[in-house]
Amino acid sequence: MKVGGDDGEILTRLAQTLNARKGADPKLSYTAKLFAAGEDTILKKIAEEAAETLLASKDGDRFHVVREVADLWFHCLVLLAYHNIGPNEVLSELARREGLSGIEEKKARES
Secondary structure, rough: OOOOOOOHHHHHHHHHHHHHHOOOOOOHHHHHHHHOOOOHHHHHHHHHHHHHHHHHHHHHHHHHHHHHHHHHHHHHEEEEHHHOOHHHHHHHHHHHHHHOHHHHHHHHHHO
């Protein structure tokens, strides 16, 4: 299924929604509840979703992998919003790395 013209648009729209939920009532919004609980709670959710992604992959269930990665990405976007970082900053970093040797890029970060 194709998401739409520029697949990055969904990330931008989601980031806008997440930012709007920062001040929402935690009783009415799961995302607002995460923001209110703070960074440690967000980080725990990322760890949980990463573990669930690993388990789904080991099970070999394609649909389950997709759902778990979506959950992982969502919670990573919550963390980015928590730090006032937009998804375009991450996309720009990925674009910068595109075509670079992973080994060389890692060496450059370490020096």
